[in-house]
Amino acid sequence: MVPAETSSDQPSLDPTDLSPVLSPEGWALLNRLSAEGSYREADALSLSTRLRKDGHAPKLVSAVLTQLRLRGKAEAKFGPFAESMVLTQAGLEQATRLQVAALHAGRFAGAGVRHVADLGCGLGADSMAMASLDLQVTAVERDPTVAAAATVNLMPFPTAQVVCADAVQWAQQAGALPAELPDGGPSPEAGEVAEGGAQGAPDGFWLDPARRVLSSSGSSRVFDPEVFSPPLSFVEQLADSGVAVGVKMGPGIPHGAVPAGCEAQWVSVGGEVTEAVLWFNAVARPNVRRAALVLGSGPDPASPAEITSPQDFGDSHAAEVAGVGGVGGWLYEPDGAVIRAGLVADLVAREFGGVRGRLLDEHIAYFCADEQVETPFARAYEVLTVMPYHVKSLRRWVKDTGVTRLDIKKRGMAVTPEEVRRLLMSGQKGKGAGAGRHTTLVLTRVGQERLAIEVRPV
Structure with a gap:
């Protein structure tokens, strides 16, 4: 192992000073507290006060508590290895x-x-x-x-x-x-x-x-x-x-x-x-x-x-194989990796051919099939209702069907779910929310037609 150099003329990507932590006193204190599970974000101030009263320098205490906080965050990425790692926020x-x-x-x-x-x-x-x-x-x-x-x-x-x-x-x-x-x-x-x-x-x-x-x-x-x-x-x-x-x-x-x-x-x-x-x-x-x-x-x-x-971006003929069709049956939202890789049409052609899988639009990631198919590459929703996207008529639908909780997903439309929810649910709050209906709307377009599709997540 070649120890990293220290140089004052090289910019640091992270302002955290690791030198107090890497000192014998700091390293021992960090690993003792980590092993004890003594750190919680809510108790940081009281723990800091106690450690200073025990004679530890403020700079050392701050550096050690920073490492404990980062180790807690790092568990999601590194699992048990996080307990012995030295970390920076940017890293x-x-x-x-x-x-x-x-x-x-x-x-x-x-x-x-x-x-x-x-x-x-x-x-x-x-x-x-x-x-x-x-x-x-x-x-x-x-x-x-x-x-x-x-x-x-x-x-x-x-x-x-x-x-x-x-x-x-x-x-x-x-x-x-x-x-x-x-x-x-x-x-x-x-x-x-x-x-x-x-x-x-x-x-x-x-x-x-x-x-x-x-x-x-x-x-x-x-x-x-x-x-x-x-x-x-x-x-x-x-x-x-x-x-x-x-x-x-x-x-x-x-x-x-x-x-x-x-x-x-x-x-x-x-x-x-x-x-x-x-x-x-x-x-x-x-x-x-x-x-x-x-x-x-x-x-x-x-x-x-x-x-x-094996085909390059834009060269795939999978869209022709998958075809484009109407909304109905089951709606699928592909995993983001499938969308980013431009493989939505390939997925439809390979796994949904036997159940009449079809794209809603060549430029929209949602697709439909006549039956539910279990796949790790997409989440399925049962299509319940297909409506034109008109705010006034959708507000009436919310009221008439007793919707009190509304989840909204969208693709291909220049609207935000938060704003649409506010428009559609205006006046519905406080009207028996506990006994009301919870449903999901998918906002999308097929060609030039904008649609609101009520679905039930699987």
Whole structure:
């Protein structure tokens, strides 16, 4: 393990000062309180007061309580591993869930990769998963605060080491890139890169680029892949060298920004789309251009389910196979990963052909079928009533049918569920809500026709 450097001239992505926590006193206090389960957000002030009365410095107490709070939040991503990790707020927000990181690691191991460079490793979640498969891992992190956290988090893994360095410069020194920077500048001298690079050039690279920029007012999310750090063009340069490359992107990456020749896989966990991963070379599967991977949530999630297509974005003929038809029977809302990957029509064609599955509109993600089909890729709703979308007539329908609780979903319409609910339910509050009717409306359009569809969730 190579300890992260500390440098006052390198900006920190997170303002948390880890030095008090990493002192012998701070580390012992943090782990004692964590083991005791002594921390609750509501008791933070009283606990802080007690620890200061016990003689602990205010700066140390603040740092320890920050770590306890972050460890509590981290349980959803890291499970029991969170109890011994050092964390930063920004690093936790971007960190990969452990069950997803395990799948990333499996890609590299399955492709025969033995040494992975995790460029921009953050807190080290993906590095932990790779090292747990006995892969040699060099975790490279530019920010010294985050690198310090990753160093502690990777200490249990003898095949992993952390280097505090710039990802682009480190990759050049490792021989994975030409001796010229992407912007045309000269390559750095060896002394400009932190010592302790892994022995032997990596045969795989993993990247989770920073998707936030810092300013005097804080940080803000960016969406242009060329503004990421490192940018997507840097990832393509790595891939052009022929090594195995995987890069985690935000799930909203436009299809037009996905490079040619890679596999694009969108991943959802418990119904939430968490990432899009671009896989190049040995870690890209043959005949897979687009994929949607659906995972359950919780400590024992259901088996992963995946739908794939070999066809490029916009080239699929699945919409012609699925066809477009009217509303009725059962309405389905696809998982967000299926929608992001552009695989709605593929899903309808593959799993709903025998029950007359059809799209409502080629540009709308909802689809219908004559029967209920259990699938991990979509949620089913029984269609009860189909009405034109007219606020006045819908308000009358709410009153006449005794609706006192109304859930609203929508696609393809420039309205907000909150505003529609306010308009339709105006005057209905306080009229026997406990004995009233609770129902769900789906607002969507078919062609130019706007519809309100009453459904019953399954």
